[in-house]
Amino acid sequence: MERSVLQPRFKNAPHFKDFWQKGNGKLLIEFSGAEVSFKNFEQFATYYYHTDEIGDQVVKDIYLKKKFREASKEIEQYIRNGVSESDPVPESVKKLFSSIQRKPDWLNEDLLKSGAELCMRSGLDALISLRDYCLIGGYDYAYLNKPLIVTEALKKGAVKRLSETLDFWVNVTRYNALEIHAKGYEFAIKTRLIHSYARLSIKKHYKNWDSENWGEPINSWDMMATYIGFSLVFLHSLHKLGNSFSNEEELGIFHLWKYVGYLLGIPEDLLPDNKKQATEYFYLWTSIQPPSDKDSVLLAHSLLNESLENPILKFNFQRKNLRYLHICCTWFLLDHEVCKRLSIPDVSNKNVFPIAKRFTNFIYNSLVGRKARIKAGNKKHLKVLEDYLRITAASNFH
Structure with a gap:
C-alpha cells in the first residue's frame, strides 16, 4: 500500500498555535531570531520514514547472530581498536567504521571544547x-x-x-570525549547500535506499529x-x-x-x-x-x-x-x-x-x-x- 504524503497535520491545532504564539515556542523564536515557516517542510518530512540502515545492518550481522553479551564485547573491540579494510569482519562493520573513524571536514575542535x-x-x-x-x-x-x-x-x-541518559550525556560532554576510541565516542556508537537493535525489535515483534502516523521507529x-x-x-x-x-x-x-x-x-x-x-x-x-x-x-x-x-x-x-x-x-x-x-x-x-x-x-x-x-x-x-x-x-x- 502506497504511503500518503506527510503533511504538517497539526499546524492549525490549538496546542501547536499556543506553543508557537504564546508559549515556549514564542520564546524560542525571540531567543534565536528564527524565521519560521513551512516552506522547507517537504525537504524534512522524508526523514520521518528514514532510518540508520548502516547501523541496522551491523545489528543484523553481529547482534542477531550471537548472544547479546558476546556481540557487545565484539563491538567494543571494534570501537576501541578500530577497523581496517583488511580486517575479517562483515562489510556492514567496515562501512560503519570507515565513516566514523574519519573526522568530518567541518569538525572544529575549539568549538567542541567550548560546548563541553x-x-x-x-x-x-x-x-x-x-x-x-x-x-x-x-x-x-x-x-x-x-x-x-x-x-x-x-x-x-x-x-x-x-541513569542511562545521565551516563550518556556526561560521557559525551567532557574534554576530548569524542576523540576516536575515547569514552564518549564509544558511548555514541553503542547508543547508535542500541537504537538500531530497538528499531529492529519493534518492527519484528510489534505488529501494531502505525508507521503512517508515527513514522519509522526511531x-x-x-x-x-x-x-x-x-x-x-x-x-x-x-x-x-x-x-x-x-x-x-x-x-x-x-x-x-x-x-x-x-x-x-x-x-x-x-x-x-x-x-x-x-x-x-x-x-x-x-x-x-x-x-x-x-x-x-x-x-x-x-x-x-x-x-x-x-x-x-x-x-x-x-x-x-x-x-x-x-x-x-x-x-x-x-x-x-x-x-x-x-x-x-x-x-x-x-x-x-x-x-x-x-x-x-x-x-x-x-x-x-x-x-x-x-x-x-x-x-x-x-x-x-x-x-x-x-x-x-x-x-x-x-
Whole structure:
C-alpha cells in the first residue's frame, strides 16, 4: 500500500498555535531570531520514514547472530581498536567504521571544547535542564514516545532510564570525549547500535506499529528533535535559569551535538549549526506531533516519582522535597498548558525555588571565575553519575 504524503497535520491545532504564539515556542523564536515557516517542510518530512540502515545492518550481522553479551564485547573491540579494510569482519562493520573513524571536514575542535565547557560549568543547572525541561517536555509529543512505550520502558523504571541518559550525556560532554576510541565516542556508537537493535525489535515483534502516523521507529526526524532537545532546549533552559554564555560557547553546544548526531547516524542535513536553524527545524517537526496522550502522562509521572523511588537520598522527607523542587522547576521551565496536559501537580509557592536559583546563579557567575565553575560543575556531574551508577549496578552500556 502506497504511503500518503506527510503533511504538517497539526499546524492549525490549538496546542501547536499556543506553543508557537504564546508559549515556549514564542520564546524560542525571540531567543534565536528564527524565521519560521513551512516552506522547507517537504525537504524534512522524508526523514520521518528514514532510518540508520548502516547501523541496522551491523545489528543484523553481529547482534542477531550471537548472544547479546558476546556481540557487545565484539563491538567494543571494534570501537576501541578500530577497523581496517583488511580486517575479517562483515562489510556492514567496515562501512560503519570507515565513516566514523574519519573526522568530518567541518569538525572544529575549539568549538567542541567550548560546548563541553558550557555543559560542565552549568553544574546542577545542566541536570535540572535535562530533566525538568528537555526530558519531561519531550513527553508532550505523543508520537515521539511510542518507541519508549512499545519497548516497555515504563517497566524498566525511571531510575534506570534517568541513569542511562545521565551516563550518556556526561560521557559525551567532557574534554576530548569524542576523540576516536575515547569514552564518549564509544558511548555514541553503542547508543547508535542500541537504537538500531530497538528499531529492529519493534518492527519484528510489534505488529501494531502505525508507521503512517508515527513514522519509522526511531526515525531520523525524531532523532533530530531529540538532539535539538540536548542543544537548543538545553540552552534555552540555562537562559531561563539565569545563566549567561558567550557566542562561542553557544555555537559550541550546537557543534558538539552536531558531531554526536553525526556519530549516531543522523543525516547531516538535519543537524543545525546554531539556535536560529535549530528553532526553524524544530518548528517544522512539531507540526506533525499531537499533544500528550495517556502514555505521555504515565511517562511524566514515572519521571516525577523517580525522586521517591530513588534510594540515593536516605530519608523519605528528603525524597519528597526533591520531588517538590523538580515539580517547581518543571512549572517554571515548561508552558503551563504542557504541564496541565501532563497532569503535573500544581504545588504551592512553585516559583520561589526557580527565582531564587536565578538570583544565586547571577551572584555565583559574577563572583566565581569560569575555570573554577567548569571544575566545580564537572565534579558535581561525576558525583551524581557515580551515585546513579552505584544504585543501578554498574554502567548501562556493558
